[in-house]
Structures are given as structure tokens and as C-alpha cells.
Amino acid sequence: MMIYGKNGSGKSSIVDAWEWLYSRKIKHLAREDAKERAFPHKEAKSGQTWVEVEFTNEEIGKIRAKFDPTRPTKPKIDGNLLKITEFIPYPCHLRYRDITEFVYERKAKKYEILSYQMGFGKALDIQNQLQTGAKRLEEELEKIKRDSDDLSKEYRETSGEEPKDISSFIKTLNGVFNRQGIATVKEIAEAKASIEKLREQVEKDERAKKLQLWKDIQGIINLFYPVEDIRSNISKFQEDFTDFKQDEEEISKLVLLDLYEKGIKAIESLKIYDRCPLCDQPYEGDLIEHILGKQGHLDKLSKRRKELEKSRKELFSSIDGIIGKIEHTSSYLEGKELEPPLIEFERNLKNVNSPLKECKDILEKKIENIDKGFDFLTKVDTKEYESLLGSESKIKEEISRQVENLEKDESRKALVDDFQRVDKLKESFLKWRRLNKKIERIEEIKSAYEKIRDDYVEDTKKSVQESFDAISSDVAAYFKILEQESDVLGDPKIKLYSERDKAVELEVMFGGDPISPAYKFLSESQLNSFGLSIFLASAKHFNPNFKFMIMDDVINSFDTYKRPRVIDILSEHFSDYQILLFTHDSIWLDRLQRSFPQWIRKRFFGWDYTIGPRIELGKNSYEQIDELLSQDKPTEAGWMFGRYLEWVLQELCENLEASVKYNRRNEFTLSELVQAFRERMLKKLTSDHSIVKLILDFERDTGFRNFCDHWKDSETDYSSPEIREIVQNWKDIESKIECDKCHKFIRYEKVDGYEHISTPCRELNLKADEYYQ
Amino acid sequence: MKDPIKWFEKAINSGKYKEEVIAEIKSCIPEDGFEVDKFMDWVSKQLEKELGED
Numbered sequence: 007m008m009i010y011g012k013n014g015s016g017k018s019s020i021v022d023a024w025e026w027l028y029s030r031k032i033k034h035l036a037r038e039d040a041k042e043r044a045f046p047h048k049e050a051k052s053g054q055t056w057v058e059v060e061f062t063n064e065e066i067g068k069i070r071a072k073f074d075p076t077r078p079t080k081p082k083i084d085g086n087l088l089k090i091t092e093f094i095p096y097p098c099h100l101r102y103r104d105i106t107e108f109v110y111e112r113k114a115k116k117y118e119i120l121s122y123q124m125g126f127g128k129a130l131d132i133q134n135q136l137q138t139g140a141k142r143l144e145e146e147l148e149k150i151k152r153d154s155d156d157l158s159k160e161y162r163e164t165s166g167e168e169p170k171d172i173s174s175f176i177k178t179l180n181g182v183f184n185r186q187g188i189a190t191v192k193e194i195a196e197a198k199a200s201i202e203k204l205r206e207q208v209e210k211d212e213r214a215k216k217l218q219l220w221k222d223i224q225g226i227i228n229l230f231y232p233v234e235d236i237r238s239n240i241s242k243f244q245e246d247f248t249d250f251k252q253d254e255e256e257i258s259k260l261v262l263l264d265l266y267e268k269g270i271k272a273i274e275s276l277k278i279y280d281r282c283p284l285c286d287q288p289y290e291g292d293l294i295e296h297i298l299g300k301q302g303h304l305d306k307l308s309k310r311r312k313e314l315e316k317s318r319k320e321l322f323s324s325i326d327g328i329i330g331k332i333e334h335t336s337s338y339l340e341g342k343e344l345e346p347p348l349i350e351f352e353r354n355l356k357n358v359n360s361p362l363k364e365c366k367d368i369l370e371k372k373i374e375n376i377d378k379g380f381d382f383l384t385k386v387d388t389k390e391y392e393s394l395l396g397s398e399s400k401i402k403e404e405i406s407r408q409v410e411n412l413e414k415d416e417s418r419k420a421l422v423d424d425f426q427r428v429d430k431l432k433e434s435f436l437k438w439r440r441l442n443k444k445i446e447r448i449e450e451i452k453s454a455y456e457k458i459r460d461d462y463v464e465d466t467k468k469s470v471q472e473s474f475d476a477i478s479s480d481v482a483a484y485f486k487i488l489e490q491e492s493d494v495l496g497d498p499k500i501k502l503y504s505e506r507d508k509a510v511e512l513e514v515m516f517g518g519d520p521i522s523p524a525y526k527f528l529s530e531s532q533l534n535s536f537g538l539s540i541f542l543a544s545a546k547h548f549n550p551n552f553k554f555m556i557m558d559d560v561i562n563s564f565d566t567y568k569r570p571r572v573i574d575i576l577s578e579h580f581s582d583y584q585i586l587l588f589t590h591d592s593i594w595l596d597r598l599q600r601s602f603p604q605w606i607r608k609r610f611f612g613w614d615y616t617i618g619p620r621i622e623l624g625k626n627s628y629e630q631i632d633e634l635l636s637q638d639k640p641t642e643a644g645w646m647f648g649r650y651l652e653w654v655l656q657e658l659c660e661n662l663e664a665s666v667k668y669n670r671r672n673e674f675t676l677s678e679l680v681q682a683f684r685e686r687m688l689k690k691l692t693s694d695h696s697i698v699k700l701i702l703d704f705e706r707d708t709g710f711r712n713f714c715d716h717w718k719d720s721e722t723d724y725s726s727p728e729i730r731e732i733v734q735n736w737k738d739i740e741s742k743i744e745c746d747k748c749h750k751f752i753r754y755e756k757v758d759g760y761e762h763i764s765t766p767c768r769e770l771n772l773k774a775d776e777y778y779q
Numbered sequence: 780m781k782d783p784i785k786w787f788e789k790a791i792n793s794g795k796y797k798e799e800v801i802a803e804i805k806s807c808i809p810e811d812g813f814e815v816d817k818f819m820d821w822v823s824k825q826l827e828k829e830l831g832e833d
Binding site (some may be wrong): 128129131132135136138139142143146444447448450451454455457458461462465 | 782783786790795796797800801804808811812813814815818819822825826
């Protein structure tokens with residue numbers, strides 16, 4: 007089936023609907039951030055949005071996907087959807103933009119697109135997720151190792167030696183126990199009991215208990231100070247931030263920087279400097295200079311943003327560090343019987359923590375997402391924060407005074423010191439030991455995991471390469487048809503880079519040498535030939551039991567002269583396929599209808615808000631001309647016929663290698679084309695030929711073109727019957743120079759010294775005797 | 780390879796991989812892909828398990 011419709015008539019929505027049914031996603035809409043909620047019609051009520059496809063294959067049957075507003079990403083499916091995946095492992099729909107985007111993608115992205123298209127989507131998703139898992143395991147292991155190192159350091163600082171094993175730990179503890187008159191221990195459980203005994207001894211002595219508390223506080227305070235004073239940095243940041251945020255409109259344009267960079271790269275690669283690579287519109291002047299100008303303006307803003315982002319990250323890190331210290335200190339001091347100045351110190355910690363947390367949460371966001379009204383300075387520049395910063399020496403002096411006073415009794419001092427030492431050793435050793443067990447276990451899991459991941463990646467790669475190999479001969483065959491003019495191009499290949507996990511490049515032979523990446527030497531149209539060849543070959547190989555394809559305006563990416571070759575491929579290699587083809591090119595549609603007369607034809611002739619595309623029978627040029635003549639519109643019919651005739655004659659002149667009067671605009675009038683066609687036919691077939699005679703007669707009728715194209719006095723206009731007769735005369739000629747079998751026009755070919763005027767299948771041979779009787 | 784679940788089933792039966800790890804990876808692939816968070820939760824449980832009290 008072929009569906010003709012102008013841009014915006016709703017053709018692509020049909021492909022979207024198919025994609026949604028097939029994969030529950032519409033990728034190009036997702037890329038444009040149009041999520042599932044945007045899929046239904048604005049007026050559609052619940053249950054009114056669905057896609058239904060009835061397959062003649064009874065195993066699949068009828069499938070309906072109904073949009074569920076409560077779970078937009080999970081449509082309700084009626085029917086055996088799993089069968090679709092079984093019969094259609096490879097996507098059978100292709101859009102124009104899919105081809106153009108593909109050829110310019112990076113190596114890794116190409117691999118991903120191809121692999122997804124070949125049905126490796128899920129395998130590849132899992133591969134990516136396994137890589138993420140490996141990274142997470144590595145991070146987890148590193149974190150545990152860091153914690154273990156910290157504990158090892160703590161142990162070393164307390165005992166003077168590295169933590170090793172239980173016996174050396176017990177030995178260290180026994181040294182202390184012996185000093186305090188406690189019996190030697192052999193096991194950890196005994197050691198714990200002895201430490202408790204020591205604690206009881208400390209607690210029995212009120213002053214020793216107090217000394218222990220003050221010493222613990224001393225340790226905590228020594229970890230807390232110094233505290234970074236961030237007020238001046240916050241003040242500077244606030245100033246720069248407020249200034250930067252003044253022009254929200256300009257900031258929003260920063261997203262364009264990436265586009266500008268890619269645009270410049272595309273222009274330089276295409277070497278087309280006067281046409282926009284995005285919209286294909288011509289530009290008067292140097293496009294690169296124009297983009298550089300716009301980029302330059304945003305560059306300044308981008309530089310300021312970069313500096314501000316740097317400050318934001320630094321401040322975030324500083325505040326995070328201060329909060330960490332506050333929380334560690336607060337948790338220890340909570341519930342303890344404190345004395346001044348620690349009472350005030352603890353209160354200040356609490357008061358400072360909450361506004362700092364607010365700042366941290368805000369600073370976690372990127373600059374453009376931070377509310378311009380947020381006042382960082384008032385959150386940080388408080389008297390409590392100032393008091394915390396300023397009270398270091400006062401607090402430390404008070405603690406030292408208390409400790410010094412309580413340590414006057416040497417035996418008490420030794421008791422408290424010993425208890426603190428063994429308690430600390432116990433904590434750090436046991437934690438260190440647990441972490442080491444964790445390290446061993448996670449290393450064991452990680453090593454097994456990585457082996458699985460590596461083998462999985464390798465097998466995926468192998469399967470992808472096998473798929474590439476399987477389609478390569480078809481890719482080459484289709485490419486050859488599309489690029490038949492080129493003597494220097496050939497043997498296109500999809501090359502998998504084996505040294506990397508995921509990288510693919512397109513290679514083509516150019517003048518006898520392999521060129522990779524192919525875009526270095528190929529034009530956009532040639533690259534698109536490559537892309538289309540890959541799609542068609544993949545659809546054929548990977549969906550062997552599902553001979554159906556949807557092609558949405560794919561010929562858009564080809565030069566006009568190359569478009570009929572897409573028909574040649576479909577005709578030669580996909581004649582047993584059901585194809586749903588959308589196009590907005592009316593001339594190509596005529597060619598398509600001529601080649602596939604059995605196809606159903608539809609035309610989208612408009613779009614309505616309530617019902618979507620308006621559909622009617624798709625008419626070819628002759629049918630449209632006939633309709634106009636029936637309505638007695640000879641001028642319109644003549645205009646349409648003239649346009650059609652010019653197109654057909656261009657193809658005929660090309661096929662017959664006719665000499666057409668040159669003009670530098672590369673535009674030909676009807677009379678020039680008819681003249682060239684007549685001269686060539688006359689030269690190769692002589693004036694005795696029955697078709698040449700018809701052509702000579704027809705040439706006299708071509709004056710209609712001028713009358714139908716320009717305003718003339720109405721009395722001299724052609725009438726409907728006159729135009730109908732001219733059209734019929736041409737139709738008679740056309741029916742004699744087009745083959746009923748291959749649906750192609752005659753062409754000139756010289757083979758082994760013999761000149762053919764025949765169709766490529768040789769079924770129609772104009773040099774046969776019958777034409778000279 | 781177009782059906783990764785089958786690859787994991789085959790891998791489990793091959794005896795080539797540490798059973799608990801390959802089985803857990805497979806169980807974290809319900810339909811839409813490998814659930815990394817679920818796997819990491821399992822890893823955390825493994826790390827806590829069998830460490831015991833000293």
C-alpha cells in the first residue's frame with residue numbers, strides 16, 4: 007500500500023502507532039521529551055486511545071494496545087503480543103530521519119542503533135546495566151577499603167603497630183590488662199569481658215569517670231576543629247550568582263552551545279557553507295561565521311557559568327564537610343552532662359546545622375536550577391556560626407584545664423588512659439576485621455561477576471558480528487543498485503571494532519581503497535544509500551517469517567534521480583513483501599504506481615483536529631488529469647499533464663542518452679525535451695518506425711504547455727476535449743515504450759557492438775520487425 | 780543472544796560460573812533488563828551475612 011500526503015498530513019503518526027504497538031515506545035518522541043502522556047488526542051477520554059492490528063498470521067491474530075492513563079508507560083494489551091516479538095525480532099519500520107541520524111552518529115552509538123535494530127536491544131540494555139553493576143561493585147569495594155584503611159590508621163595510632171590478627175590483638179590488650187591487674191586473656195570474648203571490668207573500675211571512681219568523659223570530649227573537639235570559615239566565599243558566590251541570574255532569558259540559551267558546536271562540525275564535514283544542515287534552508291553568507299558569532303556571545307556567559315559552577319561545587323564540598331563534623335560531634339555530646347562553655351557550644355552546633363543543610367541541598371542543584379531569590383549569606387553569616395568559629399581556644403583551654411586537674415592523681419590517669427586505649431583498640435580492631443571479611447567477600451563476588459559480564463559481552467559481540475556478516479552481501483547488493491552510477495564506490499561493510507566493547511564504523515571501497523569511516527568520502531545521499539541498504543538487509547534477514555515493512559518518506563534523503571532505484575530494490579528483492587509506504591513526493595508516487603500497479607493507493611488530503619487525516623483514494627497523474635477534465639478544467643489539466651510529461655521525458659532522455667540543449671540552470675522546457683527525445687528515436691529507429699511516427703505527430707501538440715502555464719486570451723484556450731486528445735496521444739506512445747512485465751521505460755544500451763532500444767528485461771524490443779510494417 | 784534470559788539459563792547450567800552470583804544476576808533480570816539496585820541489595824546482604832559477632 008502506498009499513502010501519499012503532504013508534510014503534516016499525519017503520515018508519520020501511523021508509523022508512531024505501529025512503533026508503540028511493537029515496542030510500547032515511540033523513540034523519536036521520547037528524544038524530543040514528549041512522554042507517553044502526550045500520545046493520546048487532547049480530547050480523548052479514557053479508553054478511547056488504542057492501536058489495533060489484525061494479522062493474517064493466525065498465530066498472532068488480532069492485537070490491541072490500549073492507552074492506560076493511570077499507567078501511561080504500560081498499555082493494556084489484548085492479544086498475544088509475545089508472538090509479535092517472536093515473528094518480528096527486528097523492527098520493520100523505518101523513517102527518513104532514522105537513516106540520516108544513523109550515518110552521522112558516533113561509533114558507539116552506531117553500534118547501539120544497529121544492534122537494537124537487529125533485535126539485540128534487550129541484550130545491549132543488559133550489557134550496559136552489567137557495566138553499571140561492575141562499576142557499583144568497584145565503588146563499593148573502594149569505599150570499604152578506604153574505611154578499612156582509616157580504621158587501620160586509628161589502630162596504629164593507638165597501639166603503635168598495624169592490625170594483623172586476633173592473637174597479636176589479644177597480645178596488645180594483655181599488656182594493658184596486666185598493668186591494671188587483670189588476668190591474661192586468650193579469646194576475644196574474654197577480652198571484651200576484661201574491658202568491661204576496666205570500665206567498671208573507671209566508673210566506680212567518680213573522678214576517673216569524669217576524667218574519661220573530658221578526655222573523650224577532648225578527642226571529639228580535636229576532630230571538630232579547625233572549622234572552615236566559608237563566609238567570605240559564600241558572600242562572593244552570592245554576589246556572582248545574583249549577577250549571573252539577572253538575565254534568565256540568556257541563560258536558557260546556553261543549551262544551544264552544544265547545538266552550535268555540532269552544527270559547525272556538520273557543516274565542515276559536509277563542506278556546504280550556505281545551507282543550514284538542520285532545516286536544509288539556504289543561507290546567504292557564511293554559515294560558520296554566523297554560528298561563530300552566536301556562539302561567541304554565549305561563550306562569555308558559558309565561561310561565567312563554568313566559574314560559578316566551580317564555586318558551587320567547592321562550597322558544596324566545604325559545607326558538606328562542616329555538616330559531617332557537626333553531626334559527628336553532636337551525636338557524641340547528646341545526652342552527656344556538659345558544663346560551660348560546652349553547653350553553649352552544643353546549642354550552637356544544633357542552630358548552625360539546619361541552615362547549613364538548607365544551603366547544601368540548594369547547592370546540590372546546577373546553577374540554572376537554583377532559585378535566584380535564595381539568600382545563602384543570611385543562612386551562614388549568623389552569630390552562632392561566628393561563635394563556633396571563635397570559641398575554639400576557649401573550649402580547648404577549658405577541657406585541658408579539667409583534664410589536667412583530674413590527672414593530678416597518676417594512678418587514676420593511667421587507669422583512664424588504659425581503659426580508653428583498650429576500648430578504642432577493641433572498636434577499631436573489630437570493625438577493621440569485619441571490613442576485611444567484607445573485602446574478601448566482595449572481591450569474591452566481584453571476580454565472579456566480572457567473569458560473567460566479560461563472557462556475556464563477548465558473546466553479545468560475537469552474535470552482533472555474526473548478524474553483520476549475515477546481512478553484508480545483501481547490503482552490498484542494495485548499495486550497488488542505489489549507487490550504480492559510481493565506478494569508484496563499492497563493497498560497503500559494517501566493521502565491528504574488536505578492541506573495544508561497542509564500536510562500529512561503516513567502511514566502503516573508494517577507488518580501490520577501504521575508507522573508514524565512510525562519511526569521509528561519501529556524500530550525504532551516498533551515506534543514506536548505505537543506511538537504507540542496512541535497514542532493508544536487516545529486515546529481510548532477521549524477520550524471515552514476517553514479510554512486511556513500513557517506510558516513512560525514506561526517499562526524502564535521496565537525490566531525485568536516485569529515487570527510482572529504491573523502487574528497483576523493492577521490485578527485485580522484495581516483490582513477495584507487503585509494504586506500507588508513505589511519501590510526499592507526487593512524482594515518485596507516479597513511478598511507484600507504474601511499477602506496482604497492484605498496490606493499494608491512498609491519499610491523505612488534509613488533517614482535521616477531530617478525525618485526524620482525511621483519506622481518499624490515491625490517484626495517479628492520469629487519474630487526476632481525467633478528474634480535472636471531467637470537471638471541465640482544461641487549463642489545470644493541461645498544466646498537470648505538462649508537468650508530468652516533463653518528468654517522463656527527462657527519464658526517457660536519460661535512458662536513451664539523448665542530447666538535450668544545455669542550459670546552466672539545469673532546467674529543461676517541454677519542447678526541448680520532446681525535441682531531444684524525437685531526434686534520438688529518429689536516429690536510432692528511423693522515420694519508418696511506427697512509434698517514431700506517433701512521436702512526430704505528438705510533437706505538434708506540445709504547444710498546449712505554454713497556453714496552460716501562462717495567461718492568454720480566453721478565446722484561444724485549449725478546450726477539455728482538445729487536452730483529452732493530446733493526453734490520449736501521449737498515453738498511446740507511453741503504452742508502447744513501457745514494459746508490461748518490468749514496468750520500466752525503454753533505454754539505449756550497446757552490448758557487444760549491438761545497439762538495444764529495449765527495456766532492461768528485454769521483453770520489449772523496439773528494434774523488432776513488427777514496428778516497421 | 781537476542782534472548783538474554785536464555786544465555787543466563789545456559790550459563791547457570793554450564794557450571795562455568797559461581798552459582799550464587801550467576802543465579803542472582805538472572806533473578807535480577809525480570810523483563811525490562813538487569814536491575815542493578817536489586818543486585819547491589821543482595822551484595823549488601825551477602826556482606827552482612829555470616830560475618831557473625833566477635
